[in-house]
Amino acid sequence: MSRGNVQFREDECKGCALCIEACPPKVLRQAERLNHYGFHPAEYMGEGCTGCGICFYCCPEPGALTVFVADGATATAGGPKSKV
Numbered sequence: 615m616s617r618g619n620v621q622f623r624e625d626e627c628k629g630c631a632l633c634i635e636a637c638p639p640k641v642l643r644q645a646e647r648l649n650h651y652g653f654h655p656a657e658y659m660g661e662g663c664t665g666c667g668i669c670f671y672c673c674p675e676p677g678a679l680t681v682f683v684a685d686g687a688t689a690t691a692g693g694p695k696s697k698v
Contacts, residue, residue: 618664622678628678636669637669638668642656656679667683669681
């Protein structure tokens with residue numbers, strides 16, 4: 615069971631793969647499809663996220679990804695973790 619979930623705004627993702635390399639449980643990958651910029655955006659494989667937020671902290675694009683944690687905390691790239 616996952617303790618977290620990652621959602622990407624693929625139109626904001628530039629395909630740099632920093633989040634993929636930084637993810638400790640290795641549950642992120644580059645999509646095969648292209649976004650409207652012509653990049654392969656990152657995507658969550660759907661299971662295994664720990665909610666650590668490391669992907670969020672290394673993402674250079676504000677708003678490209680959001681980490682949801684089972685306790686209700688959330689982190690959005692470009693801003694601090696907060697309770698929702």
